Each structure stands twice: as C-alpha cells, then as structure tokens.
Amino acid sequence: MRNRNSFYCIFHLYTIITWPVYFLVQKPWKAKANHNKLKSVALMHGDDFVLHRSVSDISDVHVRFIQDKIDTMEKVFRFAVRQHGQKAAVGTREILAEEDEIQPNGRIFKKFVLGSYQWRTFTQMDNEAESFGRGLRELGINAKENVVLFAETRAEWLIASNGCMKQNMPLVTLYATLGEDALIHGINETEVSCVVTSQELLPKFKNILPCTPNVTVLVVFEDAIKPLDLAGYGDVVKILPYREVIRLGEMSSKTGLLPKPEDTAFVMYTSGSTGPPKGVLMSHENVMSSMLAYTNVAVIFESDVYMAYLPLAHVLELIGESMCMLYGIPIGYSNPLTMTDNSSKIKRGSKGDASVLKPTIIACVPLILDRIYKSIQEKVESGSAVKKSLFNLAVQYKLDWFQRGYDTPIINSVLFRPVRAILGGRIRFILAGGAPLAPETHRCLRAALCCPVLQGYGLTETCSATTMMDFYDRSTGITGGPLSCCDIKLVNWDEGNYRVTDRPYPRGEIHVGGPNVAVGYFKQPEKTKEEFYEENGRRWFRTGDIGEFRPEGNLQIVDRKKDLVKLQYGEYVSLGKVESELKTCSLIDNVCVYADPTKMFVVALVMPNPDHLKSISMKSGISWNNIEDICLNSQMEKVYLTEIQKHGLKCRLEKFEIPQAIKLISEIWTPDMGLVTAAFKLKRKNIQDRYQLLIDRMYS
Template structure:
C-alpha cells in the first residue's frame, strides 16, 4: 500500500514531486466541516452539537493533606456562559486600560502565563470572542523569557496563575507596558489549587496593595466575569485571517521567534488532524505545555467531535496518578517522556532476569508479531499475564496515542504499542505549520516514519547536494522538507528578515531533512542546523546516533559533538548509575567509590569509550560516527542546566554545545586529529 498521492507532472529540477494524502488528492478537505472557519466557530459548533456534555475537568485539591481527589467538570453549556461573560468583562477591561490595538497586527492581545488548566483554554476562547489573540508566556525557556515575550508582543494585560504574580511584580520595571494582571485563582483563596499553596487571604491583600503601588491593576477572573455580567456586550467574531495566537518557538537553534498563527491556520491544521485520526467522544489528559502548539492542536482537533479534556494536577511527578484518576482514552506525548517510560518498564519486564524475564520476552515477541501483521493490539493471554499491568498505570482505557515533536525510536514505538494495547501514531509539525504537516493513518502499524502528508497539506523535497541529499536518490527522494497549505504561518512577528528566510514562494522551508520511503511514508532524518560535520567531510545526524548509543545499559544520556578537526565524534555521557557504579568500581578497584569520583577516572572514561566503539560496530555505525572520546557527566543534563530543554522536552543543542565547549575542545585535542586504526569502517579492522 502506497500511503501518499504523487501529483502528476509536478517534479521540477532540484525538487521532488508534490505529495498529498491519498484520500484528499485535490489538496483540500473535501468541504468537510466547512462551516468551521475560525476557532470561535469551532467552539460554538461543539456547543451546539454537544450541549450540556462534560467538557473541561480538573482534580479537586485538598491543601490540608496536599492530595488530589476526583475530577470535577464544567459542561459545554457552562463553558459557553463563562466565555460569554468573561469575554464581555475583557471588553470592559481593555476599553479602560488598553484600548488601542497593536500597531503591527491591528488586534488586541492578552498574555496567558500558567501551567495547563481549564482557565487557560477559557481565557483563550474568551479572547477569540472579541477578535483578540493570545500570547503564551513561559519562564522555562530562559532566565528572562517571560519578560522577553511580554515586551516583544507588547502585551499590556496578562492572565496568570497566582504563583506567577509575585515574580511579575518583582520584575515589573522590565515590563513597563504591562498594566493589568488577572489572576486565574480567586484572590481571596476561597478555591485552593496547586498554584495557591504559598498564599492566604492576608498575603494576597498585600499583593493587591503592592500591585496598586506599582501602578498595576490586579484582579481575578471571577471579578472580570462579574464585570461582564454587569456590562454585557455582543461578540465581535474573528475572521479566518485574524490572528488567534502568537506562538513563540522553543528556541532549539537560537533565539525565540514569534510565529503569527491565524485562525485559518489552526482550523486547517486541527481539521486535517481530525480527518486523519477520526477521534470521537474521547477523554483526553492535557499535560503538554499549552504555550506551545502541540497540545493546542490536539485539543482543537478533538473539539470537532466532542472531547472531555481533563487537565493534569500540575505536578509532573503525579502524572500517572492523574491518568489513573481520569482514565483517558486519548493521549499525546513526546519521545523523551516515552523513552523514560520505556527504560523503566522494559528493564522490569523484557530486561528482567530469570523466569519473569523469559516470560515477558515471550509475551513481547508474540504480541510484536501480532501488531506488525495487522491482527490487532490485544492478545487474549499475554495481556492478562503481562501487559494489562502496564496499561493500568495509564488508566487502562487508552485507545490511541499521538507522539510528536521529535523522533521516536522504532523499538520504543512497538514496545509502547504492545504495553498499552493500542495504536501509537507518529506525526510531524512545526509551530510555523500550526503543529501539523503529516501523520500516520489510524491503520498504519509501521515504525520509523511520520506517515503521509495530512489532508489538505502539500509537501515536497528539495535537494541539498552539499550534504549529499538529493531528490533523485534511490530507493526514495531525500532532501529538505517544504510545506504548503492553509496551515502555514503568516510569518514571524516584527521580523521580516526571518519571515523572508522562512518562505520560498508559497512553500514553507522547514529546515528538516527527510526521506520518502518506498511505501509513501516520510521519515525525518535530522534538522539541517543540527547536522555534524567531521574531518571526513561527511555530515552526520546526531539525534539517531544518540538513540543508538543510549541503548547501552551503562548509559542514560548521550550527547555527541563533532568537529572538522577530528575524524570521529566525542560525547558527553550521563551514566545509568545503577548499572554503571558496580561496573566502574571493578575497573578502578575502588569498591566504595561514588558516582562523581568514578566519572572523574580516566580509566573509566577510556573503558566507556571502548564500550561505545563496540556498540557502534555492532550497530554498523559508519566510521566517522564512532565515538573517539567521552566525558562522563554524573548529573542529568536537565539538572546541569534546566534551559537545555524546552517545555516540550526538545534539546537545545546550541546551549549544550556552548556549555561543554571547553571540554569538547580538550577531547578533540586528545584524539590528535587522527583516525582510529581499529575501525576504518564500521566493525571492520
């Protein structure tokens, strides 16, 4: 089965043919859900088709015991009433404190600064009611990230959780245009949440007094809703070309950029996802950051056919507890999260010793064959004995999961499918494509690819001959991915130079290298900016190499670096302490040495290098991709510097490179710029 449609006679020199979804060969959505033109339309469409159904849920928080209870819900009708009153209240607040539209966009903006919670989505939908757009704010991307976003987007009104208010007041001189802060939590602390733990009615009174002394109007959402009830207004509905959000990119390759996303972009993207995944009447757990586009498109795609959205408690360590309380049927995640789950579950099942390990490996092999052959995800025997126990950790009801934002290793992909007894589909999108460009179809059981172009979205490749990628390559075209469709961003906010670099005619230039597979699916190879060039002049993709080296039982994390000065790679290795410590103690002869001391041992580093050389040879890694020297880092990278990762757990390679550059230079010097005579080719002496 060929999973893409090739547009006839669409090849031009240097570019591949145009590829589309095989069910939508004309490049449109075949007029499905044509009445939905904006995200505000989508919400009213959902309410009219599903009145009084449970819509947004949160867990009841008990501050006395610091525990969370069952989920409580508001219905679609209740949400509609809140959004109408909140929208009218915002009309009054903007008219009083920030009446002028943004000079660049011609619309008004409201910032949203919080973890995922019902008020995040309610605020956004209330903004849409009056042609406003949102800007997601985060303090994860850098020391002054929140101030950067507030200032760049000229945000004068911010809705935030209570825990963000003291920080905003402390740094108010850095955001001179900010005028109003709206607390998502009641300022009298009458409804406790995880964000109000450090507050009381007395401390919030001091906050209000301090805000007033600084010239900031501080109120809560309930107060804005009451203003709206007392001063009702009619909606000023947005048009498809109006902005719905400025979404700041995660900054994996440099400074953050504000992608301007119009209503038509997110509607087209989420409708395409809805037509691909065909979800209906599901229960979804929202925990991926709403500041970024991934979780928002997942929420919106499900609103086409109604969904209960339960928000996580706000504490990542309680995520599995949230799943068991909600029992979601639909999940979205990213490879770093799934990789961590895989490491723990695989170690205690298929990696276990003795009879248990033997039984689990038999179960997994049997189920793997069943899944790959298309005979379904459930097994009458092995699920009861092995896999149901794992599935219950996720609530036991998951029917579908989407993985995005990075590459998912095939072995992790298949293993998680077996454990959850459901399909897990990979997708691909960028902030600039409103989160969607291609995805696996619901009946696709393959791994190592991101499926076919999404409905109504065109893709093509262009050759990069300097890097050895050409659309004439066999067995399938390789090159830089270009995307075209109504999902493509309007451009970067106040950055015409970057906007010009982003587009080539009407095609968005993604910066990602991909391959068209023989079955018409697309595999992402690597980002062009991440490609490593060694003295061999061969370009190497670090992501897939790190996945290979991280398979070693002694390793938790591996970050590779290359330089035109050397013929091999060097690496920062974070050991798996449980396996590493006894192994390293034997090498040093120090039975009581601790992790930090063992990581400083030259003997241990050299032994680890040999382990990686052996693994590389077994995996048939090309000689320039072999590891020539390592630095052992006892601290996980996220603890070395929390800024190494975005809120969607993407690695900011440029920041890691900067931090370890002195070490990389020493490692490169230690290789004396020569090849390793032991491995002229992978595994061959």
C-alpha cells in the first residue's frame, strides 16, 4: 500500500510538470475532435432497412489508379516494380542449422539457428515471377486453368501467385492447416492439374493423390536445410522443385497472357470447419476495389517495414501484402514459432524475427494479440509487488489520459520500452481482424505497445474490406466505419428481434454491397443465390452477422444470425454440426455447444443419459445419491469430458470443434421450460441466459 501511494504521488507530480507542455504540444482538443468525427452517414431509410456510406476522402493513390486504368492485380505488381525496382521487396531469414536443445525436464526440442534476413528486390521478384509463370506454361498449364496454392506463408507463395497472374491463371488458395478431406474436396472441385505446395506439406499427398485423379503436376517449395525426398509418390504425377520450374521458365519464349478486370483472380476456400469448404470466386476487380479502399484509411510511410506471418490463404493477409507491394514497403516473413525471442523454435539466447526485422506494421488475429497480452500479464505477475503495482498504475494512468486526447511519451519510453521490445520496439500500428478482439486485450495492448490497434471487419465474400477503425479512433468493441468500396445496409431480422427502429441505435443483419463483393461460390449456384443478390445495379452479400450503427457512424457487431461462430483464430464452428455429432454418443441425451468469439475453444452443456450416468458412476467408484448430486460431481465431469472428446475425434471433428470443458445438466429441457421449441430444437439464447454462470465458469 505504501508503494502504491508513493507511485500515486510520483504520477501526480509527473502530471503537474508535463501537463502544460503536453497541452500545448499535443493539442488534445484536436485528438478528441478527430475521434468524434463522422465516419459514415445514413443515406437511405426504409421500413425494414437503413443504408450507410463512408464519408472519407479517397487517397491520391486511389485517384492515380483510376486515371491510369490500373484495374487488375497483375497491373498493380507491374506498377510496384516500375516504382520501386531496386528496393527490398520480400525477405526471409536464413536458416543456418537446426539443433537439439535439452530442456530442464530432460526433453529435447528442435530449435533453429537463424541468420539475418535475405532480401529480393522488386526487380528480382518480378523476374522470378515471370519465369515461374512461363515455367507452368511449359508444363502444359494454360491461361484460365486453376492452379492450387497449398503452402505456408512465405516469399515464394507471393511470387508464385504473381507468376500465375502474369499468365491469367486463377489461384485456388487452401489453408495449410486443412485436413485431408477438405484438401481433396478443394482440389477435385476446382479440377486442377497443378498443385503448388511446400516440402513440409508434401507428405500429405502420399495419401491424397489416389483421390485426386486430375492432378498431374506437383511443384514444391524446397526446405532451406533438408533434402527433398520424392520416394513413395509413384510415377503418375510429375513432382518438380520450385527452382526447376523457374529454370524452365527462364529458357521459355512464351509470352504473358494478361487478365482483364472481370477475370477470376482467386478461388479462396474457407477453412471448411462447417462442412465441405466453400470456394469464394474473386475477380481482379473485387480484389482491386478492396485494396484501394484500404489506401484511403491507411497511413503508410516509406520507412515502414511489414512483418508477414498470417496465412496468405486468408484474404486479410493477401490484401495487406498486396498493399505493401503497392507502396514499396519491405515484407519480412515470419511465423508464430520464430516471431519473438521466446518463441518455441528459437534457440535460447538467439533473436526472434521481430527483434531482427524491427517491423513497424503487423496484421494480427485476436489469438496472437491475446497471447501477447497474456505473456505481458504473466511477466508482470511473476515480478515483484513493486513492479506489478507500478506497471498496472502506468497502464491505467495512460488509458485515462488517452481518453482525454493525450499521449504519455516519457512513460512510454521509460516503463513500456521492454514491452514494445517484444515486437521489435518500432511497431507503429497493428491491424486486427479475423474475429472479435476482446476490449480488455485491446485497451492493454494499445497502452503497453504504445501504438494504435486498429480493428476491422470483413469477410472472404467481401474480399476482406467492409469496415475499419481509423488512426484517431480511441474506442474499443467497434469495428470502425464503412470503407469507401462498399455500402452497408442493416436489414430487420424479426426472428431475432433486431430492427432498424431499435433504440438507441438501429440494429439488423449486415448486408454489404459494392464492387468488392465477390462473384459468388464456386460451383454452388444455389448457395450463391441464397447469400448474394443484385439490387439497383450493385452486388450485395448477406453476412448473417447482426450489427448496429453508433452515432458517429461506426459499426458494432452485436450478434450472429446463424449458429455459426468464428473463434479467436478465425475458425468457423457450426454449433449445430458439432451438436449433431456429439448427440450420436450414447452417453448424451441432449447437448448445447457454446462458443465465445473471443476464445479459442468451445464448451458444452450436456444432458447425460441417466442409465449411462449411473453405470459410469458405479464403475468409477463415485457414490450415487441422485442425478442432481452426480451432475455436480467434478470427477464425473472429467470422465464425461474424456469420453466426449474421444467421441469427437472418432467423428472426425476438428480440435477446435471439440468441447474443452463441459457442465452436466440434471434438468430435462422441455418446451414448457422455454429452452427448446415444440420440435425440440434448441433455443440458444434462452439456454445461454439460463446457464450463463456455468458458461462463465467453464471458460474461466
């Protein structure tokens, strides 16, 4: 308590000394005015809808692209090469060795010994992309033939994609984390003959090649230190190293076949966690519209450096890296296993990627930000009581003054320097997307990392672009105003009691309309017709998300129309699908799965089968008095959880779909209780309201 009072006195003295200077230099009234400025306006009101449009100006880059008719992604790349030819474009850390490191418990972990970043210039990248595209032509791949890219984020991914665009070959992107069934589905549905993958992922094809009869060519990005082993793949499919395709292209005389704005640029597959993954058809015009809209809100300098590690199969990362090329910003590649000094693959005493690269911009999903937040909290908690008290007071002090329009440069430099060093010490802003960001995480990181954390909202079907916070917005829990490429319409959803007449703010299902809205779903005309529509010459997409517009024109996501929830790392979980699989378990009479979008796993409320419950209690030596008591027994919960998880794996559920905590419910859900319909379908909202305390306990 004495230390805390001393710190209060120090902060009070600091305020007295610095406030007059900060008032004159920082002009907090301007910061507050920028925070409160209008982001969008309601253009149209109907009985069942309200339509909002951005009021932001378009950038000089945007104007130039319109004037110069730069209307395809291939033209963007050509523009970048002309503008930034000899500048560093893409960089990869040199892997010097892989060594065994013995842990205190005796276990041995493989660790990397990494060197410096090795850079390709824009001109070198262009030559490599040109050769790769021609190499594919030499292998018999023609214009408008789909090519699958199934690899981790790396420089070769971006180069290969640009090489394909130079030959008007649409890219089919599949997440490197997809299971075999989803991978087979994507390859067969798009009827590709060529798959580009990495040496690390190549072994998957030993199992799936018999199920993908159209595939005749596999191109492999080689590993930096391990030799490429091609044994066991048969002789039906030709397997070539990436460098061999480049060599073929260098000797080729074939010319480029340039795409048009309406041609398909990407068939971007979703993660597939709600059944077979859907391929979203994106034209060059769609992607261009999205990217140019971001140029209207992004503040980018020539000295910026971008750290890339999110999947390039995710549209957010693809747009981010495309913008870096446009502005001539170097892209340094990383991954979560080598990002920081304490990452799991970094040898003890070595530097992580962020410490070497010192990026100024990164894009993050909430899972990564939550990990950073937790690591900060753990470090604070493990320190002395004095350091803990000082840090917490500093964060709260900064947040209080931040809301008044002030920054705290001395505190930033003295107290938060070690925190900023986690990401290299130079981060200027962080883009957050892919799932909702918990407000507490948002506030803490904005204070401790001393930079804006800009949350956005977008979908694959809108090519990532829908809304984004601007640099002056000091809010949490909102996703910013609409981007200039689209209008946002809130439409009544009567079933969920969300209406545009709601007070204090209009609410409804979010529909997005504009040139950034995708063409539709690949080979799924009925699904396309269900989700997309044309109105007044504009293409619209029904998101299924429920939003509300705040007075300043910011959008806030408040609910989800379907039982589809996006978890912290961006995986979609279909609650109904998981429940239908778990209900096939003989131990369960009924189950309600719940997913908090700010968490990385699901939990479940389980109505156990009484006979099986009694049988298990006897086998486990748990005394049986009545069903109410046994459902409260923590040992029984553990037994049930283990069995449910085994059943989930047997049903081939993904790890993030399998409940990591359960609560046994002794009540029988009936229509009279209002927890199920007359047809015994779950009323999720009612169940959540009734058992909210149990749900909170499961997540804690």
